[in-house]
Amino acid sequence: MNHSANTAENLFTPPPLAARDLSMTHGRRPVISALNLELPPGKVTAIVGPNGCGKSTLLNGLARVHAPASGAVLLDGKNIHSLPSREVARQLALLPQDNSAPEGLTVADLIRFGRQPHQGFLRRWTEQDQAILEQAILSADLAGLADRPLDTLSGGQRQRAWIAMSIAQQTPLLLLDEPTSALDLGHQIEVFELIRDLARQGKTVAMVVHDLVSASRYADHLIAMVDGQIIAQGAPSEILEPALIHQLYGVHCEIYRDPADGTPVLVNLRKCL
Amino acid sequence: MNDHAVANPLASSALVPPLTVAVFFVVAAVFASLLWGAGPIGPADALKALIGQGSEEARFVIMELRLPRTAIAVVTGLALAVAGALLQALTRNPLAEPGLLGVSGGSAFAVTLAVMLGASSATLTTVVAQVGALAGCSLVMLATRSRGLATDPVRLVLAGATVTGLLLSLTSVLMLADQRAADEIRFWITGSIAGTPFSHLKAVLPSLAVAGVLVVMVAAPLAAMSLGERAALGLGHKPGRIRLLVLVAVALLVGGATALAGPLVFAGLVVPFIARAIGGPDIRKTLWLCLPIGPTLLLVADTLARIIGAPAELPLGVITALLGAPVLLYIVRSGRMPTL
Amino acid sequence: MFQLVVRHRNLAAQLGLVVALTLAAVASLIFGTVAVPLDSLMDALAGQGNAIHRFVIHELRLPRVIAGALAGAAFALAGCLMQTVARNRLATPGIIGIDNAATAFAVASVVGTGISVAPPAMALLGAAVATALAFGLAGANGTRGYRFIIAGLGIGAIAGAITQVMLSRVAIDSANAAFPWTVGSLNARSTTAVITLAFGLVIGWVTALLLGRSLNTLQFSDPVAINLGTRLTRVRALSLACAVLLTGLAVAVAGPVGMVALLAPELARTLCRAGKVPLTASALAGAVFMVTADMAGRLVLAPLELPVGLITAIVGAPYLIWILVKPTSRSLT
Numbered sequence: 041m042n043h044s045a046n047t048a049e050n051l052f053t054p055p056p057l058a059a060r061d062l063s064m065t066h067g068r069r070p071v072i073s074a075l076n077l078e079l080p081p082g083k084v085t086a087i088v089g090p091n092g093c094g095k096s097t098l099l100n101g102l103a104r105v106h107a108p109a110s111g112a113v114l115l116d117g118k119n120i121h122s123l124p125s126r127e128v129a130r131q132l133a134l135l136p137q138d139n140s141a142p143e144g145l146t147v148a149d150l151i152r153f154g155r156q157p158h159q160g161f162l163r164r165w166t167e168q169d170q171a172i173l174e175q176a177i178l179s180a181d182l183a184g185l186a187d188r189p190l191d192t193l194s195g196g197q198r199q200r201a202w203i204a205m206s207i208a209q210q211t212p213l214l215l216l217d218e219p220t221s222a223l224d225l226g227h228q229i230e231v232f233e234l235i236r237d238l239a240r241q242g243k244t245v246a247m248v249v250h251d252l253v254s255a256s257r258y259a260d261h262l263i264a265m266v267d268g269q270i271i272a273q274g275a276p277s278e279i280l281e282p283a284l285i286h287q288l289y290g291v292h293c294e295i296y297r298d299p300a301d302g303t304p305v306l307v308n309l310r311k312c313l
Numbered sequence: 314m315n316d317h318a319v320a321n322p323l324a325s326s327a328l329v330p331p332l333t334v335a336v337f338f339v340v341a342a343v344f345a346s347l348l349w350g351a352g353p354i355g356p357a358d359a360l361k362a363l364i365g366q367g368s369e370e371a372r373f374v375i376m377e378l379r380l381p382r383t384a385i386a387v388v389t390g391l392a393l394a395v396a397g398a399l400l401q402a403l404t405r406n407p408l409a410e411p412g413l414l415g416v417s418g419g420s421a422f423a424v425t426l427a428v429m430l431g432a433s434s435a436t437l438t439t440v441v442a443q444v445g446a447l448a449g450c451s452l453v454m455l456a457t458r459s460r461g462l463a464t465d466p467v468r469l470v471l472a473g474a475t476v477t478g479l480l481l482s483l484t485s486v487l488m489l490a491d492q493r494a495a496d497e498i499r500f501w502i503t504g505s506i507a508g509t510p511f512s513h514l515k516a517v518l519p520s521l522a523v524a525g526v527l528v529v530m531v532a533a534p535l536a537a538m539s540l541g542e543r544a545a546l547g548l549g550h551k552p553g554r555i556r557l558l559v560l561v562a563v564a565l566l567v568g569g570a571t572a573l574a575g576p577l578v579f580a581g582l583v584v585p586f587i588a589r590a591i592g593g594p595d596i597r598k599t600l601w602l603c604l605p606i607g608p609t610l611l612l613v614a615d616t617l618a619r620i621i622g623a624p625a626e627l628p629l630g631v632i633t634a635l636l637g638a639p640v641l642l643y644i645v646r647s648g649r650m651p652t653l
Numbered sequence: 654m655f656q657l658v659v660r661h662r663n664l665a666a667q668l669g670l671v672v673a674l675t676l677a678a679v680a681s682l683i684f685g686t687v688a689v690p691l692d693s694l695m696d697a698l699a700g701q702g703n704a705i706h707r708f709v710i711h712e713l714r715l716p717r718v719i720a721g722a723l724a725g726a727a728f729a730l731a732g733c734l735m736q737t738v739a740r741n742r743l744a745t746p747g748i749i750g751i752d753n754a755a756t757a758f759a760v761a762s763v764v765g766t767g768i769s770v771a772p773p774a775m776a777l778l779g780a781a782v783a784t785a786l787a788f789g790l791a792g793a794n795g796t797r798g799y800r801f802i803i804a805g806l807g808i809g810a811i812a813g814a815i816t817q818v819m820l821s822r823v824a825i826d827s828a829n830a831a832f833p834w835t836v837g838s839l840n841a842r843s844t845t846a847v848i849t850l851a852f853g854l855v856i857g858w859v860t861a862l863l864l865g866r867s868l869n870t871l872q873f874s875d876p877v878a879i880n881l882g883t884r885l886t887r888v889r890a891l892s893l894a895c896a897v898l899l900t901g902l903a904v905a906v907a908g909p910v911g912m913v914a915l916l917a918p919e920l921a922r923t924l925c926r927a928g929k930v931p932l933t934a935s936a937l938a939g940a941v942f943m944v945t946a947d948m949a950g951r952l953v954l955a956p957l958e959l960p961v962g963l964i965t966a967i968v969g970a971p972y973l974i975w976i977l978v979k980p981t982s983r984s985l986t
Binding site: 100103104105124125126127128129130132133134135136138139140141142143144145146149150152153154156157159189209 | 866869870872873874875876877879880881882883884926927928
Binding site: 408413470472474475478479482483485486489490503578579627628630631632634635637638639641642644645646 | 743747748790803804806807808810811813814815817818836911915954957959960962963966967969
């Protein structure tokens with residue numbers, strides 16, 4: 041592990057993360073079958089699809105939380121399950137949906153955990169760790185909140201604290217599972233903009249997003265899933281068509297462009313008859 | 314009637330076959346309990362005694378010892394089974410069991426305290442047991458009302474088990490401190506109906522009758538509560554009042570059973586479990602099926618307690634624990650935890 | 654800057670607990686049916702002075718205090734590990750059946766069922782069997798979630814019933830000999846068991862410390878812990894093995910003493926800073942708790958001696974009830 045390549049200023053080239061013929065099951069029920077995927081480096085990828093289409097399962101599979109039934113997830117060309125877990129943790133950070141923290145844990149405590157994959161058996165907290173911790177607090181706009189217990193923060197602040205932990209983990213790859221669920225509109229935008237800033241610094245980001253409009257606004261690359269299969273992928277403005285929406289959610293709609301930035305906006309949504 | 318008619322799930326005809334079988338089992342268990350015992354009176358002698366023949370001794374053993382004991386087992390089994398079914402429906406938790414949730418424990422502790430303070434009449438013991446049961450029940454329900462517990466069956470059971478252990482420890486202290494009281498309840502506290510006098514049964518019956526009326530009152534609303542409290546509210550029930558009535562009924566039943574047989578674990582778990590397996594999740598069906606199955610289980614357990622260690626007797630509580638724990642493990646083992 | 658505060662707070666907590674343990678131990682040596690004044694105590698410890706005092710201290714109280722401190726530390730450390738692994742503060746070895754199974758096995762060798770294995774070994778075997786069974790029955794879920802705990806509960810109930818059966822089937826003398834095994838008492842400790850426990854405690858404590866950083870990540874959900882590079886299966890297996898070792902050996906010394914495993918880690922968590930699993934502080938708190946409770950058991954109803962297990966159970970009551978009725982029950986997770 042090259043530590044000098046790991047400082048915040050450095051524009052790292054992320055190792056490619058890919059799925060090859062990936063199949064995953066939930067108990068015995070197949071959720072994802074023979075899926076192939078490669079995350080575009082340095083870009084924000086959003087995974088969308090109806091409930092139960094396997095998007096969270098896919099994300100957890102990519103983050104080696106669940107083992108595949110067959111096929112493999114390749115990190116830099118190597119099977120992710122054959123790599124030491126700690127080494128993967130220096131390459132890839134996951135922000136899961138269920139992220140409860142112990143009572144009384146402060147923001148700084150939480151972010152400090154992000155340095156754990158970088159600490160050796162004897163190597164404890166260093167000056168560099170401290171600098172990265174402080175940098176992460178600044179990037180996530182948490183200055184002044186560092187010593188506050190997480191349970192006293194608002195939902196948006198808490199989510200930024202978790203993202204700050206991933207920032208402190210200093211991984212070139214960042215996976216997020218519905219990072220804005222349960223946040224109000226203002227907090228959603230806060231979090232999405234933070235994520236976009238991280239991608240601009242060179243990280244490869246993949247996130248599961250529920251809301252199609254936010255997904256197309258903040259993602260460079262969209263992956264649409266139905267029944268454990270990718271049915272379309274590409275730049276949001278190119279692939280978002282009424283036909284795709286119909287395939288995904290079974291509704292009719294028309295697509296307009298946001299006059300400000302050209303983002304697709306869905307209007308006149310209605311149920312199919 | 315057209316083709317879309319939905320069968321009435323409570324149609325009485327659906328319950329007749331399983332109930333008939335269950336009643337047959339009760340009768341068989343009653344006979345087993347009368348015919349087999351730890352003493353020298355064998356089944357043949359016992360049969361003769363039942364129809365008024367046989368030796369004086371055999372008639373005494375059957376009529377004065379085994380018959381009352383059998384009656385007590387029937388009532389205890391009934392009370393615990395119904396109480397278990399009610400608690401499980403109320404907490405929507407298949408593991409909620411009076412023995413595990415501190416209800417029996419509270420009852421046992423209260424009785425020990427009363428005996429230590431000099432109480433001896435059966436009526437008083439019953440009342441004390443029921444008050445103790447109510448206290449145990451209330452503790453559990455307070456816990457259930459607090460946010461996390463209502464939705465998490467395990468925390469509830471874990472908390473209940475800890476409270477039970479605690480109450481039994483306190484009971485042990487009382488027994489250590491007062492040798493006389495300890496001698497009086499030593500066998501009862503492990504769960505046993507061997508020494509229960511018939512007069513206790515008479516003292517318990519009125520309160521069980523009250524509990525029966527309460528059960529009839531709450532059965533239908535409780536079925537609605539299985540959809541969740543808000544849904545029950547939407548259907549026009551008053552969840553607060555139903556909960557209170559159920560608690561009082563459970564306290565009367567478990568307190569009565571504990572006064573008769575000591576704290577028995579798992580009887581209230583096994584019986585409703587079997588009843589649900591036969592009749593499905595509706596609490597009204599479960600209650601009907603509990604009526605014959607509860608006594609059957611207790612009779613079988615009590616008969617086993619007499620036979621296994623003959624000529625000595627095993628505590629009944631040990632037998633119910635040995636019968637019940639595997640069912641607990643089975644529920645745990647069987648895939649997803651079913652919610653009620 | 655941040656981590657200096659952490660170190661100081663946790664270090665201060667541990668030092669405070671060491672002081673408390675010393676005080677509790679000295680008090681235990683002084684008070685009792687024969688009071689030994691402090692200066693006589695010093696003489697007696699140095700092997701001088703009054704013969705009666707020397708006897709009381711060396712033969713009766715000192716071994717008992719040592720046994721209590723070791724057993725308390727072992728129970729508490731096991732509890733802390735178990736709670737962390739199961740992510741549930743109520744998931745202590747006592748509650749999930751390990752104590753009971755260890756007791757059942759130990760009683761089997763005490764009451765003469767023809768098993769001639771030493772009680773500590775039997776207790777250890779019982780603890781291991783119970784944990785393995787709980788694991789097996791919990792299936793693929795492992796220690797996560799409810800199955801493990803409920804399975805343990807059932808196993809505990811069966812073990813308790815079997816202990817009762819054994820005790821009701823043997824002659825009254827053997828049953829009396831086995832009684833301390835069923836309630837938890839420091840009365841029946843054997844020197845071999847205490848020495849075995851001392852070794853076990855050192856092994857368990859060192860292993861726990863080595864696992865410390867991984868254990869810290871178990872305070873989060875599984876995906877977060879995996880994300881931080883923790884090898885869940887290995888950490889869980891090792892922690893459980895430690896908990897089994899500690900509980901089995903402690904039961905062999907003191908019987909099933911409940912609540913220490915629940916309360917001591919709780920106290921340690923309150924004293925220490927959030928975010929770290931307080932392993933050493935738990936062990937120290939357990940030792941303090943056990944020594945104090947045993948002293949209370951000897952003094953409260955003197956000359957009648959209450960078993961330490963009953964004292965800990967009663968002291969635990971208010972705390973547990975508080976957990977149960979607290980409107981927000983976050984502390985259970």
